[in-house]
Amino acid sequence: MNNKNSFLERIKFEEDSDKAMLLKIQDDLEKNGINAENAYNLTKNLSDIQKSKLLSLYEEQITAYKNSIEKQKNKILAIRKANLN
Secondary structure, three states: OHHHHHHHHHHHHHHHHHHHHHHHHHHHHHHHOOOHHHHHHHHOOOOHHHHHHHHHHHHHHHHHHHHHHHHHHHHHHHHHHHHHO
16 A cells, blocks of 8 residues: 555656646746747657647647636626626
8 A cells, every 4th residue: 555655656756746837937938038949949858748748738728718818708798698687
C-alpha cells in the first residue's frame, strides 16, 4: 500500500511540474510575442506529449474565455431586457 501511495505522489508531482513548465512557456510566449520563432524556441525541447498538453492547455483556456464571454453577454441581454420592460 505504501508503494502505491508513493507511486501516486510521484505521478501527481510530475503532472504539476509539467503544468508549471507549460504555464511558464505560455507566459514567456505572451511576454516575448507569439510568433513562429518564439514558439519554436520555447517548445523545441518539449516531447510530443508535452506539446499536446500545451495545446490542450490553450484549448481549455479558450473554452473558458468563450464561456465567460457568453455568460457576460447573457447578463447584459437580461439587463437590457429588464430595462425595456
